[in-house]
Amino acid sequence: MGLGAGFIAVEAADVTESHRLARVRRDFVANVSHELKTPIGALQLLAEALLDATEPAGDDAPHLSEDLVAARRFAERIQHESTRLGRLVQELLELTRLQGAEPQPPPEPVAVDWVIAEVVDRTRTTASARRVEVLVEGERGLTVYGSDTQLATAVANLVENAINYSGEDTTVRITSRADDEYVQISVADQGIGIAPTDVDRIFERFYRADQARSRSTGGTGLGLAIVKHIASNHGGRVEVSSTLGGGSTFTLWLPARPPDDLLATLPSAEIEAGPAELRQV
Numbered sequence: 598m599g600l601g602a603g604f605i606a607v608e609a610a611d612v613t614e615s616h617r618l619a620r621v622r623r624d625f626v627a628n629v630s631h632e633l634k635t636p637i638g639a640l641q642l643l644a645e646a647l648l649d650a651t652e653p654a655g656d657d658a659p660h661l662s663e664d665l666v667a668a669r670r671f672a673e674r675i676q677h678e679s680t681r682l683g684r685l686v687q688e689l690l691e692l693t694r695l696q697g698a699e700p701q702p703p704p705e706p707v708a709v710d711w712v713i714a715e716v717v718d719r720t721r722t723t724a725s726a727r728r729v730e731v732l733v734e735g736e737r738g739l740t741v742y743g744s745d746t747q748l749a750t751a752v753a754n755l756v757e758n759a760i761n762y763s764g765e766d767t768t769v770r771i772t773s774r775a776d777d778e779y780v781q782i783s784v785a786d787q788g789i790g791i792a793p794t795d796v797d798r799i800f801e802r803f804y805r806a807d808q809a810r811s812r813s814t815g816g817t818g819l820g821l822a823i824v825k826h827i828a829s830n831h832g833g834r835v836e837v838s839s840t841l842g843g844g845s846t847f848t849l850w851l852p853a854r855p856p857d858d859l860l861a862t863l864p865s866a867e868i869e870a871g872p873a874e875l876r877q878v
């Protein structure tokens with residue numbers, strides 16, 4: 598039934614309770630994760646101590662008892678699993694922070710070249726271990742606005758995935774470009790790709806299209822959820838295009854202009870530095 602002329606419909610919903618519950622849940626995850634950090638760290642150190650204590654000295658190596666060999670194998674597993682657990686807890690903490698457990702740091706101008714160089718540096722070892730070449734292409738000298746560490750984490754997660762879900766002797770391309778509104782950083786791989794049925798769900802926490810592979814690469818299932826939150830906290834978004842067996846391209850879209858509050862605090866020299874910002878003055 599339509600409203601008669603001169604009437605306005607107002608619908609109000611009390612969301613106090615659902616906001617309170619969301620906060621309780623977030624704080625609970627943050628607290629548990631924080632509490633788990635210490636015992637996990639202790640497990641890692643104990644496993645390391647066990648490996649050191651059972652290290653064969655020089656000529657002993659061929660004569661190690663079966664028990665000692667088994668003990669070393671178990672210690673290695675404990676080390677591997679506790680490292681994985683440590684990463685999971687750290688990413689859970691990171692996600693709860695991004696979901697609003699902590700306020701966003703004030704936005705700062707961030708050089709996209711710096712973000713990409715940092716990510717290439719961080720992923721160098723994994724890339725060379727898996728014989729994947731990481732190439733950087735596109736426009737240089739672009740600026741985005743926000744937190745440099747969060748942006749580096751987001752792009753690093755995309756590049757790590759690109760490497761992990763690709764075969765040997767393939768190439769990962771990081772490309773930056775910009776239009777008036779957005780800076781785009783895309784990460785394209787020639788890897789296994791993602792089925793259309795999975796594509797819509799991979800940004801959910803713990804959703805994995807390829808369980809076995811994700812576990813073997815030490816994946817936590819939280820990487821893309823973190824990327825999505827970082828993108829939206831920066832006023833941007835993340836998109837994916839992929840074909841099963843034909844590689845994937847993830848693109849991070851970030852506003853090319855500073856948020857208004859940053860604009861007010863930037864020294865005028867910085868505002869005049871880029872054409873996009875100039876239009877704002």
Ligand code: ADP
Pocket residue numbers: 754758759760762786788789790791799800804805806807808811815816817818819820821822845
């Ligand atoms: P994980 O730690 O499992 O990699 P993510 O949240 O980073 O978790 O990714 C979720 C899932 O999306 C992965 O388990 C994988 O199935 C899929 N995925 C992510 N990136 C890629 C990629 N570049 N190529 C193919 N599949 C991918």
